[in-house]
Amino acid sequence: MKPNSLSIITLSLLVPKTATSVPPSCPDYSEYSKTRHEPFSSGRYALSYARPPLQCRTFSSPEVESLITLMESEISDPDLYRLFQNTYPNTLDTAIRWRGNSSTNPLEELTFIITGDIDAMWLRDSANQLQSYLPLLASSNSSLSSLFRGVINLQSRYLLTSSPYCNSFQPPSESRIPPSANSAADSDDVFPPYDPSRVFECKYELDSLAAFLQLSVSYIQATGDADFFSSSLTWLPALKAVLETARSMQTPTYSPEGSVLPSPYRFTRLTRRQTETLSNDGLGGPVASGTGLIRSAFRPSDDSTLHQFLIPSNMMFARYLGLAASSIVERCFGDEDAGSEFASALLKFSSDLRSAIETHGVVPVPVLAADGSATRTETVYAYEVDGFGSANLMDDANVPSLLSAPLFGYLAASDPAYRRTRERILSQAANGYFMKGPVISAVGGPHAGPGMAWPMASIVRIMTSDDDDEIAGALKELLASTDGLGLMHESVNTFDASKWTRQWFSWANGLFGQMILDLRARKPHILRQNFQ
Numbered sequence: 001m002k003p004n005s006l007s008i009i010t011l012s013l014l015v016p017k018t019a020t021s022v023p024p025s026c027p028d029y030s031e032y033s034k035t036r037h038e039p040f041s042s043g044r045y046a047l048s049y050a051r052p053p054l055q056c057r058t059f060s061s062p063e064v065e066s067l068i069t070l071m072e073s074e075i076s077d078p079d080l081y082r083l084f085q086n087t088y089p090n091t092l093d094t095a096i097r098w099r100g101n102s103s104t105n106p107l108e109e110l111t112f113i114i115t116g117d118i119d120a121m122w123l124r125d126s127a128n129q130l131q132s133y134l135p136l137l138a139s140s141n142s143s144l145s146s147l148f149r150g151v152i153n154l155q156s157r158y159l160l161t162s163s164p165y166c167n168s169f170q171p172p173s174e175s176r177i178p179p180s181a182n183s184a185a186d187s188d189d190v191f192p193p194y195d196p197s198r199v200f201e202c203k204y205e206l207d208s209l210a211a212f213l214q215l216s217v218s219y220i221q222a223t224g225d226a227d228f229f230s231s232s233l234t235w236l237p238a239l240k241a242v243l244e245t246a247r248s249m250q251t252p253t254y255s256p257e258g259s260v261l262p263s264p265y266r267f268t269r270l271t272r273r274q275t276e277t278l279s280n281d282g283l284g285g286p287v288a289s290g291t292g293l294i295r296s297a298f299r300p301s302d303d304s305t306l307h308q309f310l311i312p313s314n315m316m317f318a319r320y321l322g323l324a325a326s327s328i329v330e331r332c333f334g335d336e337d338a339g340s341e342f343a344s345a346l347l348k349f350s351s352d353l354r355s356a357i358e359t360h361g362v363v364p365v366p367v368l369a370a371d372g373s374a375t376r377t378e379t380v381y382a383y384e385v386d387g388f389g390s391a392n393l394m395d396d397a398n399v400p401s402l403l404s405a406p407l408f409g410y411l412a413a414s415d416p417a418y419r420r421t422r423e424r425i426l427s428q429a430a431n432g433y434f435m436k437g438p439v440i441s442a443v444g445g446p447h448a449g450p451g452m453a454w455p456m457a458s459i460v461r462i463m464t465s466d467d468d469d470e471i472a473g474a475l476k477e478l479l480a481s482t483d484g485l486g487l488m489h490e491s492v493n494t495f496d497a498s499k500w501t502r503q504w505f506s507w508a509n510g511l512f513g514q515m516i517l518d519l520r521a522r523k524p525h526i527l528r529q530n531f532q
Contacts, residue, residue, distance in 0.1 A: 008465075010132075012195030012487075016279050020056060021237065022055075022056050022257065023055060026052065026053065026055070026056035027052070027056070028461075029052060029094045029504060030117050030503070030504055032052060033050060033485065033503045033504045034485070034503045035048075035486060035528060036048040036358070036485060037049050037050065041078045041079050041081070041082035041195070041358070041486070042078045043077060043078040043079030043479075043532055044079065044532050045079045045480070045482070045484060046484065047079050047082040047083065047482065047484060048086075048483070048484060048485050048486040049082070049085075049086070049486070050086040050090075050486045051085070051086060051089065051093055051489050052093055052094060052486060057089075057092065057093045057094070058092065058093065058096040058097070059092040059093075059096040059099075059143075059147070059456050060092070061089075061092055061133075061144055061178045062141060063136040063142065063144065063326070064088070064089050064092060064133065064136065065089075065146075067088075067136065068084070068085055068088060068089065071084055071085075071119070071516070071520070072085075074520060074524065074527055074528070075516070075527045076527065076528045076529060076530050077148065077479075077529065077530050077531045077532065079479050079531065079532075080475065080479060080516075080527070080531060082486055083195050083478070083479065083482070083486060083512060084511070084513055086486045086487055086510035087486075087487060087488055087510065087512040087513050088132060088509075088510070088512075088516070088517075089513075090487070090506050090509035090510060091113065091129040091130070091132075091506045091509070091510050092133075094116070094504070094506065095114050095115070095116060095129060095506045096111065096112075096113060096147070096160070097112045097113065097114045097119070097121075097171065097175075097177070097178060098110075098111075098112040098149060098171060098172075098175040099111050099112075099146075099147070100172075100174050101174070102153070102174065103173070103174050105233065108153050108232075108233075109146055109149045109150040109153055110150045110153055110154045110157075110172055110174065111146075111147050111148075111149075111150025111151045111153075111154060112154060112171050112172060112175055112177075113125075113126040113130075113151060113506075114127055114506075115129075115168075115507065116502070116503070116504035116505050116506040116507075117503065117504040117505070118180075118200075118503060119180045120168045120169060120170065120180055120200035120201070121154070121158075121168060121169050121170075121171075121200075122167060122168040122169075122208070123155055123167060123168070123169075123209075123211045123212055124167065124205065124207055124208050124211040124300060125209040125507045126151050126155070126211075126215075126338075127155075127211035127212065127214055127215035127458045128152070128211065128399065128507045128510065128511065129506050129507050129510050130147065130148055130151060130215065130218075130510075131153060131510065131511075131514060132217065132511065132513045132514035132517070133147075134218055134222050134512040135222075135517060137219070137222035137223050138223075139223060140223045140224075140225035140227075140228065142370065145219075145223055145225070147261070147272055148218075148219045148223075149219070149225075149228055150173040151215060152174060152212075152215055152219060152228075152235065153232070153234065153235075155212050155215070155238070155382035156212075156234040156235050156237075156238035157172070157234060157238075158198075159212065159238040159242060160192060160234060160237055160238050160239045160241055161198070162195065162198045162199050163192060163194045163199060163202060164202040164209065164241045164242060164244075164245040165192060165194075165202060165245060165264075165265050165466050166194055166199045166201065166202035166203070166204070166208075166519060167200045167201060167202065167203045167204070167205050167208045167298070168199070168200040168203075169198060169199055169200055170197060170198050170199065170200055172195075175211075179198075179200075180200060181196050182196075182200050182201055184201075184221075184269075184276070185200075185201055185202075185269070187269055187270035188200045188202065188267070188268070188269050189266070189267070189268045189269070189282065189523055190267050190282075191263075191265065191266040191267075191282075192264075192265070198311065201302075201419070202267070203267065203297065203298040203302055204249070204265045204267070204296070204297040204298060205296055205297070205298045205299070205300065205302070205313070205459075206246070206249070206294055206295070206296035206310060206313040206314065206316075206317055207296070207299075207300045207310075207312075207313040207316055207317075207400050208264075209242045209245060209246060209317065210313065210316040210317040210319075210320050210321075210400070212238070212242060213239075213317070213320035213321055213323070213324045214316070214320045214408070216229070216235070216239075216324060216328060217320055217323040217324055217327055217328065218472025220327055220328055220331075221327060226245065226328075226331055226332050229328050229332045230332040230333065231238075233345060234503065236329075236333065239324065239329070240342075243321075243346070243349070244260055245264075246250035246294050246321075246349075247349075248264040248265075248517075249264060249265065249294050249296070249441050250292070250293070250294055250295070251263065251264055251295070252287055252288055252289035252290075252291075252387075253283070253287050253288075254286070254289065256289070256360040257455070260283075263282075263283050263284075265297060266278070266281070266282035266283060267282050267284075267297055267298075268281060268282040273424065274304070275303035275304050275446050275447065276303075276304070277304060277359065278297055278304055279304075283331065284297050284304070284305065285305070285306060285307050285308055285386055286306050286308070286309050286386060286388070287309060287386050287387050287388075288386060288387025288388045289338060289387075290387075291309065291356055291359075291387040292352055292353060292355065292356030292359075292360075293314055293353070293356045293360060293361075293385075293387065294309075294313075294317060294353070295308040295309065295310040296308060296309075296310040296313045296314075296338075298303060299313075299396055299445075300312075300396065300398035300399060300400060300401070300446070301396050301397070301398045301445050301446070301447040302447065303396070303445065303446050303447050305384055306384055306392050307384035307385050307386040307390060307391070307392055308384070308386065309360065309361070309384060309385045309386060309387060310384050311357060311361040311381055311382055311384060311385065311402065312383070312400040312402050312404070312405065313355060313400055314356070314357050314361070314495060315357060315400060315408075315410040315411075316348050316400040316408050316410065317353065317356065317404055317516070318353040318410070319350075319408055319409055319410045319450070320352045320408075320446050321346055321349060321350040321353070322347055322350035322351070323345060324345070324346065325343045325344075325346035325349065325350065329342055329343040329346060330343040331332065335442065360385050360387060361381055361382055361385060362379050362381055362382075362417060363379065363380065363381075363382045363385070363391045363393075364377045364378070364379055365377060365378060365379070365380055365393060365424070368429075375465075378420055379417060379420070380393070380420045380421040380424055381402050381405075381417060381418070381421045382489070383395055383396070383402060393424070393430070393431075394423040394431055394432060394433050395431060395434075395443050396433065396443070396445040396446075396447075397433075397442070397443045397444055397445050397447075397453075397456050397457040397491075398445070398454075398456065399456070399460060399511075400446075401443070401457070401460065402421055402422075402425060403422060403443060403457065403460050403461065404464065405418060406418065406462045406464045406465055407460060407463055413464050413465075413466065422464070425443060426443075426461070427473070431443070433445050433446070433450075435450070435451055435453035435494045436453075436494060437451075437453070437491060437493070437494025437495045438482045438495060439477065439480055439481055439493065439494055439496065439497045440453045440455065440458065440477040440478070440480065440492055440494055440497075441453060441477065441494065442454055442455065442457040442458040442461065442474075442477070443457035443461075444457070444491060446492065447491075448491035448501050451493055451494055452491035452492065452493060452494070452501065453491060453492055453493075453494050454490065454491050454492075454508075455478055455481055455488045455489060455491075455492060455508060455512070456488070456490075456508045456511060458474045458477060458478055458505075459478070459488075459508070459511050459512055459515045460511075461474050462474050462475065462515055462518075462519070463514075463515050463518050468523065468526060471519070471526055472526060472529060472531070475531060477527070478512070479531055480497060481497055481500075482497070483497050483500060485503065486510050487503065487504070487505075487509055488505060488511070488512050489501060489502055489503065489505060489508070490502035490505045
C-alpha cells in the first residue's frame with residue numbers, strides 16, 4: 001500500500017547505499033526531499049533546489065541536462081522554471097535503483113526503477129516515469145534508450161516468472177539488492193499465490209498490463225528499434241501472458257445456470273481501510289456476463305474497485321493492445337503465419353473491447369436545474385460499471401482516468417461524450433471526488449480522502465485542455481501547492497499547502513515535466529507568462 005496519511009512517515013524500505021552506485025555519503029532522498037535547499041528560486045514562492053548533488057544522482061543524461069538548460073530561456077516565470085528544473089529529471093536523479101544485464105543472457109539489459117519513497121518497481125509507475133523522456137529518444141543507441149529496453153525486459157520477466165496478476169515487484173536477483181518488506185501485505189490471501197521474494201504487492205490492476213503495452217509501443221514509435229523486439233526471447237511470451245490474463249478476467253461472476261464461477265483472481269487483506277481489500281471474500285463486486293469488458297480488481301491508485309469493469313483501464317488496454325498489434329507484432333513477427341494470425345487476434349480483441357466500452361461504459365445522467373430538478377438527460381462515460389446496470393459516476397486522480405482518456409489517445413479531447421464527462425468530472429456538484437479550495441482545486445480520490453486534491457490531476461487537466469485561461473489557472477495552483485519544496489506531491493490539502501502526502505513521488509514529478517514540454521509544443525506563449 002502506498003502512503004496515504006497526512007503525517008508523512010517514510011517507509012523503512014530503502015536498502016543500504018552500498019547496494020547502489022551512489023556514494024554512501026549521499027543523503028537519503030526520502031529525507032532530503034522533505035527539506036528546503038538553496039539556492040532558492042527568485043520568485044514569490046522561493047522554491048527549493050531539490051536535485052541531489054551531482055555525484056548522488058542515479059543516472060545522468062547529457063540530452064536531459066541540455067534540455068533543462070535550454071528551457072530556462074523559454075520559461076519566463078522563475079518559480080515555474082524551478083519546478084521544471086527539479087521535476088523533469090527526478091526519475092533519473094533519484095529512482096534508477098539498479099542497471100545491469102541478465103545473468104542468463106548478457107545481451108539482455110535490465111533496469112530497476114523505484115517509485116520514489118517505496119523501494120519497489122510498479123509496472124504502471126515505471127512505464128510512466130519514462131514517458132517524459134520519449135522526445136529525447138532519437139535512436140536506439142542512446143543511454144536513455146538502454147533504460148527503456150531495460151525496463152521493458154524486466155517487466156517481461158515479472159509478467160512471465162512472478163505473476164501477471166501482480167502490480168509491483170522486488171529487485172531482480174542480479175542486482176543483489178535484498179527484497180523489501182511490505183508490512184501491509186503480511187496478511188494477504190491472494191490467488192494465484194506469489195513469491196514475496198519476487199513480488200512486493202499483488203493487486204491485480206488492468207492498467208498495469210496496459211502499461212507494459214504502452215511502454216513497448218512508445219519505445220518502438222520513438223526509436224524504430226524493431227530488432228529489439230524481434231530478437232527478444234521474453235517480450236512475445238510476456239505479451240501472450242498479458243492477453244491470457246486479460247481474457248481470463250472477462251470471466252463473469254455467475255454461469256448461465258446461476259452458479260458462482262471460479263474466479264481467476266481473489267484478494268483479501270486484514271485492514272482498517274475498505275479500499276485495501278475486495279468484498280465477497282476476495283471476489284469483488286459481481287459482474288455480468290456477455291459484456292466483453294475486462295475486470296480490474298484495483299484502480300491505478302491501488303484502491304479496490306467498486307464495480308470491476310473499470311472503464312479508463314479498459315480504454316487504455318484497448319488503445320495500446322491495438323497499437324502493439326500493429327506497430328510491433330505485425331512489424332516484427334508478421335512474416336510468420338502464426339505471428340500474422342496473432343496480430344489479427346489482438347486487433348480484433350482491441351476492436352471488440354472498444355465496442356464493449358461504448359456499449360456499457362456510456363450511461364445516461366440527469367442534467368439538473370438550479371433548483372435541483374432534472375431538465376433532461378445526457379450521456380457520459382462512467383468510471384466503473386458492473387454490466388447489470390449499475391455505474392459509478394466519479395473519476396480518480398491517477399492515470400488512466402476518464403479525464404486522461406485523450407492523453408493516452410483513446411479519443412480526442414473534442415469528443416462530445418468526453419466533453420460532457422469532463423465537465424462533470426471538474427464539477428464539485430457532480431463529482432464527489434473533485435476537491436475545491438483556495439490552494440488547489442483538482443480531482444482527488446479515496447486513496448488520500450476528501451479535501452486532498454492531486455496535482456497529477458491538475459497536470460492532466462492542463463494536458464487535455466486547449467483553454468489558455470484554464471491552463472494558466474491550473475499552473476498557478478500547482479506553483480502554490482509544493483509547500484516551498486519544489487516537487488509534486490501525491491496530494492495536497494485544498495486549504496493548507498503544508499498538508500500533503502508523499503514527498504517523493506517520481507511519476508508525478510515526471511508528468512509535470514512532460515506537461516511543460518507539451519505546452520512548449522502546443523502553447524509556448526503560456527510558458528512566457530509571468531505568474532508572480
